[in-house]
Amino acid sequence: MDTTARRRAPEDTRAQIIEKALEVAAERGASGFTLDAVAARTTVSKGALLHHFPTKIALLEGMIDHLGQMHTDGILAQAARDPEPYGRSARAYLRATVTEPVTPQDVSIGRVVMAACAIEPALAQRWRTWIDRVKVDDPSDPVGADDALMLRLLADGLWVSDLFGVHDVSPDQRQALLSLLTPGHPITANEA
Amino acid sequence: MDTTARRRAPEDTRAQIIEKALEVAAERGASGFTLDAVAARTTVSKGALLHHFPTKIALLEGMIDHLGQMHTDGILAQAARDPEPYGRSARAYLRATVTEPVTPQDVSIGRVVMAACAIEPALAQRWRTWIDRVKVDDPSDPVGADDALMLRLLADGLWVSDLFGVHDVSPDQRQALLSLLTPGHPITANEA
DNA sequence: GGTTACATACCAACCGGACGGTAATCCGTG
């Protein structure tokens, strides 16, 4: 990061910007998330920031891609650790939401991303692509599509509940949700 | 609404402002939801708008209260129409989300509210009070708290899925979700 | 006459992005 490292590592600069941008989002929230604030936190200037991300939406896309990458990695790792093939993917999706510690920083970042997606629909689309990437291995799963969908909706609901504090969900209740999808015990009625 | 009706009906003016504000939110989205746009759509001026709602957040609070009122009314009406007492409240909560036609206007308004809540946590708190108001009759319900919570989380997940289009949920699948909570068939494992 | 319900004009601050400039690096050529 010395001054001579100009052209050395543009990819590192990009990564650093995204990392710092997430920090700003975590600490200042959506209203405090400005290009100036992000630039001030990085070692580079605002001009360089705009050089790597020509627009604020582009920066948010970068952040969402980063988060999506991490999230899908976590889900796929969870799925790989799960010996039971039945409903593996959907369960991992839920488990990632239930298990991961939801820190105040996570909540703040989640709110910023949520606000961004609500304001700019294109960003919501971007987020969706990451979700779809996790779903690809579903066809090989013997679990019914209805049950899998239900678990995912449940996970999403739990996520927004954590974001806005709409429901009080105890650790026990979180744990109970995990044992929902078991082989031979379909949840939805019109399952095969 | 003639010009002579100055002092006549301040309450009507308030109601009209909220109504028009929701229209603006539906048509212009979050980025187009500005005080000027709202004022332009009403018969009153921007000054009058600020007179009734001294700040933009106050206006959003008014809108959220209005939506919350309608939503809880719908849920309570659904619950009243349901002959089966088991899980009545939670089912009504879910049914309100599943049954109500989700128009593009609803989606747009929902996004604006979502963005507002994500940016200003105080608004999320406001929304939560409306949810709590629906839950009050739960204690008289023989359904387990875990199952009721699960249905609510499911409903919330379905709502955000409709808002952002994350999952494709067929009408059949929506219908299937409704038949989840039946007496004698608890969903979560650790029910009594 | 004092308060309420508005209208009109105005402002100041914020913020995304444009711009002109500089220096380091890459690359083709001889």
Next chain:
DNA sequence: CACGGATTACCGTCCGGTTGGTATGTAACC
């Protein structure tokens, strides 16, 4: 290898448009 032009990374400043909010005035009502 030398070298020189093109490209890329980056800087710092400035600007214009937008927007939430204010200040001042005025007419209707109690």
